[in-house]
Amino acid sequence: MPGECVDESCPVAQAVAVLDGKWTILIIRDLLGGVRRFSELRASLVGISPKTLTDRLRALEADGVVKRTIYAEIPPRVEYGLTATGRQLGPVIDALAAWGAGRTAPGGQPSADVL
Amino acid sequence: MPGECVDESCPVAQAVAVLDGKWTILIIRDLLGGVRRFSELRASLVGISPKTLTDRLRALEADGVVKRTIYAEIPPRVEYGLTATGRQLGPVIDALAAWGAGRTAPGGQPSADVL
DNA sequence: CGGGATCCAACAGGATACTG
DNA sequence: CAGTATCCTGTTGGATCCCG
Numbered sequence: 220m221p222g223e224c225v226d227e228s229c230p231v232a233q234a235v236a237v238l239d240g241k242w243t244i245l246i247i248r249d250l251l252g253g254v255r256r257f258s259e260l261r262a263s264l265v266g267i268s269p270k271t272l273t274d275r276l277r278a279l280e281a282d283g284v285v286k287r288t289i290y291a292e293i294p295p296r297v298e299y300g301l302t303a304t305g306r307q308l309g310p311v312i313d314a315l316a317a318w319g320a321g322r323t324a325p326g327g328q329p330s331a332d333v334l
Numbered sequence: 335m336p337g338e339c340v341d342e343s344c345p346v347a348q349a350v351a352v353l354d355g356k357w358t359i360l361i362i363r364d365l366l367g368g369v370r371r372f373s374e375l376r377a378s379l380v381g382i383s384p385k386t387l388t389d390r391l392r393a394l395e396a397d398g399v400v401k402r403t404i405y406a407e408i409p410p411r412v413e414y415g416l417t418a419t420g421r422q423l424g425p426v427i428d429a430l431a432a433w434g435a436g437r438t439a440p441g442g443q444p445s446a447d448v449l
Numbered sequence: 450c451g452g453g454a455t456c457c458a459a460c461a462g463g464a465t466a467c468t469g
Numbered sequence: 470c471a472g473t474a475t476c477c478t479g480t481t482g483g484a485t486c487c488c489g
Contacts, residue, residue, distance in 0.1 A: 223363070223364050223367070223378040223379075225360065225378075225379055225380045225381060226380075229434075230430070230431040230432070230433075230434030230435035231359065231360065231363050231427060231430050231431045231434055232360060232434070233434035233437065233438070234430040234431070234433050234434035235356075235359045235360065235430070238430075239356065240461075240462090241350075241354065241461075241462075242462090244346065244350045245340060245346065245347060245350065248338070248346050249338050252338070256470085256471085257470075257471050257472070258470065258471075261471095263338040263340075264338075264340055265340045265341075266340060266463090267462090267463090268462065268463050268464070268465095269471080269472065269473085270462070270463075270464090270472095270473085270474090270475095271461075271462050271463075272472095273471090273472065273473080274461080274462080283437075293470095294470045294471085295469080295470055295471060295472090296470075296471085297470080297471060297472085304436075304437060307433055307436060308433055310429045310432070310433075311426065311429040311430055311433055312346060313429075314425045314426040314428075314429045315345070315346050315349040315350070315353075315426055316345040316346045316349070317345070317425070318345075318349050318422055318423055318425075318426055319344075319345030319346055319347070319348035319349035320345035321419075321422060322348065322398075322419060323348070355481075355482090356481075356482075357482090371450085371451090372450075372451050372452070373450070373451075376451095381483090382482085382483090383482065383483045383484070384451080384452065384453095384483095385452090385453085385454090385455095385482070385483075385484090386481075386482050386483070387452095388451085388452060388453080389481085389482080404451095408450095409450050409451090410450055410451060410452095410489080411450075411451090412450085412451060412452085
């Protein structure tokens with residue numbers, strides 16, 4: 220079991236390659252809550268520019284994580300949702316949330332920070 | 335339960351802020367295998383520059399994830415290990431590895447990619 | 450060996466304006 | 470509404486050289 224590697228042979232490196240980017244994880248977190256529209260994501264991800272949101276969404280789509288659905292209506296409507304692969308990222312986000320919450324928890328883990 | 339947020343109020347956003355960077359996760363993955371020396375990490379993380387490795391290590395140290403131990407010997411020796419907080423990232427790395435492996439698994443999850 | 454210092458390149462990502 | 474187009478900047482990270 221190759222614990223250390225950097226290329227595609229490492230599952231962790233693969234995942235990192237897909238989830239890379241300042242906003243990527245946050246977008247997936249939002250989408251785990253259900254289908255979202257462009258403007259909803261934009262409103263939720265305070266500070267993101269439309270260009271960046273589009274870029275990330277397209278990249279995630281190319282990686283098979285996000286699915287884009289277009290409704291030819293007036294006004295136009297586009298919805299973003301997770302694919303089966305994308306939904307399997309749930310545990311990753313959960314683990315991240317647990318860790319993030321634990322670090323600053325009032326009396327959670329005093330974090331002796333010693334080996 | 336604030337599912338969507340971008341600032342420090344969101345555990346996921348907090349975690350992302352710390353784990354951000356192309357190499358960060360990979361460094362932690364290596365360190366989960368035990369204490370490592372600078373040159374060992376450098377050899378494992380093929381392609382990383384000494385500057386980047388130092389930068390990431392220092393940032394993780396500042397965030398209380400990595401602990402640096404200096405041995406005043408000749409030749410000098412420095413070891414990097416995870417703090418208690420850092421070791422709690424194990425589940426995150428595991429989840430990432432599982433996802434990364436599942437995406438391309440031969441017959442693992444066929445990934446219908448449909449809602 | 451384990452970096453610090455410096456310089457530089459590449460790219461993610463922000464601002465703004467405009468379109469189908 | 471849901472982007473696209475353009476421009477521009479900040480940060481990341483690579484290259485190189487050097488020092489304790």
